[in-house]
Structure formats: C-alpha cells, structure tokens
Amino acid sequence: MVTQFYGNTCFDRATLSRKSEGGTADRRKTLYIPVWKNLFLYDWDEGKVQFYPEIPNEWAPVTTSKVFLGIDGGCEIFCLDISEIKRPERTNIVLLSLRKIFPNLNEKEAALLAYAQGILHWHGTHKYCGRCGSNTKSEEEGHIRVCCNKDCGQILYPRVDPAIITLIEFKKKNSPAVCLLNINKTGKGLKCSPFAGFVEIGESLEDAVVREMKEEVGLEVHRVRYMASQPWPFPSAIMIGFVANAKTTDYKLDGDEVMDAKWFTANELLEQVNKGTLELSNEDSIARSLIQQWISKHCKRKT
Ligand SMILES: [Zn+2]
Incomplete structure (x- = not known):
C-alpha cells in the first residue's frame, strides 16, 4: 500500500x-x-x-x-x-x-x-452548539468543543467527511486493460483524474463507489478493491481510493459533474502525458497516485 x-x-x-493541559515534564x-x-x-x-x-x-x-x-x-x-x-x-x-x-x-x-x-x-x-445555539469553547488542548450552556453541555468532536475516489478499469481477454478517466479543460490543456464523490449516510464505502460510478458515468462496476486513503483537509475530507471493474465500456456522462471522459490504455496515457497533451491530477493527490499505480501495473515504462 x-x-x-x-x-x-x-x-x-x-x-x-x-x-493534561499545560504539557508534561518530559x-x-x-x-x-x-x-x-x-x-x-x-x-x-x-x-x-x-x-x-x-x-x-x-x-x-x-x-x-x-x-x-x-x-x-x-x-x-x-x-x-x-x-x-x-x-x-x-x-x-x-x-x-x-x-x-x-x-x-x-x-x-x-x-x-x-x-x-x-x-x-x-x-x-463549530463555534456554536448545533443543539441549543449557545457558544462552544475549546477544551482538551483543542480536541473537543463543549457547549457553554450548562443545561446542554454537548461535546463536539472533530469530524471528517469521507469521500470515495475510484479508478474504473475494463479488461477483455487478449486486449490491454483500459481505464476510464474524467477529463477536464484547464488553462493549459486537458487534465485527467479518477471519479470521486462523498459517501452518503447509511451507505458503505463499496456502495458509494457503485452508486457514484453509476451516477457520474452510467457504468455498473463490480470487484471494488480498496487501494489507499488520504487526509484531504480542503476543507475536511478523507479520500478513500478504490479500483473497480466496469462490466462494459459504454459510459454515459452525467453532463453535470462530469463533462468529458475517456478510456485509455496505460501506454496511451503515458504517451499523452509525455507529449504534454494530457496532464495527470496534482502531484500531492491520491487521484494521481491511483493513476500512477495503475500505469505501473499495466505498463513497463514509468511516468
Ligand atoms: Zn448546547
């Protein structure tokens, strides 16, 4: 991993x-x-x-x-x-x-x-209590907030928002594997990334992957495999990365969050990146890491 x-x-x-606020002797x-x-x-x-x-x-x-x-x-x-x-x-x-x-x-x-x-x-x-509206104050060296209303006293704990990010692949016997990436126009050209979305209440991470891929590109995916996770405090997410297999290559754009998408073999991706016609997600992101891991697995040359 x-x-x-x-x-x-x-x-x-x-x-x-x-x-033990105030620190310890050591x-x-x-x-x-x-x-x-x-x-x-x-x-x-x-x-x-x-x-x-x-x-x-x-x-x-x-x-x-x-x-x-x-x-x-x-x-x-x-x-x-x-x-x-x-x-x-x-x-x-x-x-x-x-x-x-x-x-x-x-x-x-x-x-x-x-x-x-x-x-x-x-x-x-979280400066105000969501239950009674009173001010809250920071305690335990900034790791909880407590409602100042003594009749309420609600304790608030720091939370993160889970979001899944998924690289969709398709494999057919005797053909190179392909992956589907979201394509965005930037000032410099085209940039690609896997598909992402927030996990809903009452949903498992795997269910969120299946739902989001259906919503964004109209594809049914299966064999959902966990790859890695990344804190993403922009402002408060944790990204959970997966690879999943599509049952067909017939995608359909949602026309809202996803404006364009394309299937690539690992060699095609490398070629376009090397030519400068396609940019990968930012270097600090799990989005890029998922693509690079997939390329490494399916192509002998490295990015
Ligand atoms: Zn309160």
Missing part, C-alpha cells in the same frame, strides 16, 4: 496528553505553526514554512486558539489560529496556501500542516 502525501503521521499524536521544547485564514507563513529565502518556538507578543490575543498536534523528538507542536488579528507582515515572509507550498514540504511537514489546516477549519465552523 502506498502512503499518501499529507497522510504520513511520522510524529506522536500523544492523544493521552490532550487531557516536553522540553515547543513549536507553534501559525495559520492565518488557511494560509501559512512561508520564508522565500529559506524555502521553509515558519514554525515559532514561542508565541510572539503580537499574537498574544489569540493564544487560546491553539491546538496541540503532537510530540516530535521531545518537542510539543501546536498550531495557532491567528486569523482574528491583522494580516502578518514580516520581511521575506509570504502567506501561502498548503496546495501552493506542498512541493517544498517533507512528509512530516505536510502531515502537520494538513492536520493544522483541517482541525482549525473544524474549530472555525
């Missing part, structure tokens, strides 16, 4: 420490990752996202908006939502989104920033 970008938690989430250092309206502070000269060993004075008003992410090498790591204060202006520092800076991140940084972005989005969208 291939570990996906943003998904390699190579630090200790230290879940048991969340209930934590020697602290690092804060400031996030301003979903943007990270990035130093162009150093080529690095900025982590701070202590909270600068100018961010003191928002110290309560920190969330404990975990421990790495004896250092406790927090993210800090500084969206409520004015836009940070620092020499050489620019504010950039995670999708912009990902090529310059290592796996650990990518996982930490994705975690930070996702959990701060959850805090930002």
Whole structure:
C-alpha cells in the first residue's frame, strides 16, 4: 500500500496528553505553526514554512486558539489560529496556501500542516452548539468543543467527511486493460483524474463507489478493491481510493459533474502525458497516485 502525501503521521499524536493541559515534564521544547485564514507563513529565502518556538507578543490575543498536534523528538507542536488579528507582515515572509507550498514540504511537514489546516477549519465552523445555539469553547488542548450552556453541555468532536475516489478499469481477454478517466479543460490543456464523490449516510464505502460510478458515468462496476486513503483537509475530507471493474465500456456522462471522459490504455496515457497533451491530477493527490499505480501495473515504462 502506498502512503499518501499529507497522510504520513511520522510524529506522536500523544492523544493521552490532550487531557493534561499545560504539557508534561518530559516536553522540553515547543513549536507553534501559525495559520492565518488557511494560509501559512512561508520564508522565500529559506524555502521553509515558519514554525515559532514561542508565541510572539503580537499574537498574544489569540493564544487560546491553539491546538496541540503532537510530540516530535521531545518537542510539543501546536498550531495557532491567528486569523482574528491583522494580516502578518514580516520581511521575506509570504502567506501561502498548503496546495501552493506542498512541493517544498517533507512528509512530516505536510502531515502537520494538513492536520493544522483541517482541525482549525473544524474549530472555525463549530463555534456554536448545533443543539441549543449557545457558544462552544475549546477544551482538551483543542480536541473537543463543549457547549457553554450548562443545561446542554454537548461535546463536539472533530469530524471528517469521507469521500470515495475510484479508478474504473475494463479488461477483455487478449486486449490491454483500459481505464476510464474524467477529463477536464484547464488553462493549459486537458487534465485527467479518477471519479470521486462523498459517501452518503447509511451507505458503505463499496456502495458509494457503485452508486457514484453509476451516477457520474452510467457504468455498473463490480470487484471494488480498496487501494489507499488520504487526509484531504480542503476543507475536511478523507479520500478513500478504490479500483473497480466496469462490466462494459459504454459510459454515459452525467453532463453535470462530469463533462468529458475517456478510456485509455496505460501506454496511451503515458504517451499523452509525455507529449504534454494530457496532464495527470496534482502531484500531492491520491487521484494521481491511483493513476500512477495503475500505469505501473499495466505498463513497463514509468511516468
Ligand atoms: Zn448546547
């Protein structure tokens, strides 16, 4: 199984420490990752996202908006939502989104920033109790929110929205396997990706794959196989990747979410990508990983 970008938690989430606010004696250092309206502070000269060993004075008003992410090498790591204060202006520092800076991140940084972005989005969208409408407050180092109305006291837990993403393949005896991809026009040309959709309440992941493929391209699929998953905090999903087999090649576009689609052999895909007439999904996505794994399996040459 291939570990996906943003998904390699190579630090200790230290879940048991969340209930002992204020840290433990063996934590020697602290690092804060400031996030301003979903943007990270990035130093162009150093080529690095900025982590701070202590909270600068100018961010003191928002110290309560920190969330404990975990421990790495004896250092406790927090993210800090500084969206409520004015836009940070620092020499050489620019504010950039995670999708912009990902090529310059290592796996650990990518996982930490994705975690930070996702959990701060959850805090930002759960400031009020869904049961009684009162304010909620952050507790357990930012891992729950509790309704401030004592008669209610509802506890809110961070949630993710499951979404399936599926590469559809078709195999016929004595013919090369083909896969069906969604084709989108971009400013630069054509871009392809597998098909995706959110899982509905009361539905298994496999059922969601079958339903979504029927809805989007009118194909009945079977042999649904799990491949990998990826946290996708844009804003709050987890992508669960599958390969499934179509019973025929006669697809029918839904004309809404899917405007164009095409069957490719692995060689055709490689040829078009190498010629520059077709672009794969972004490098940080499980969408691209699913296509690359399929090409590797069905073609001797690699992308
Ligand atoms: Zn309440």
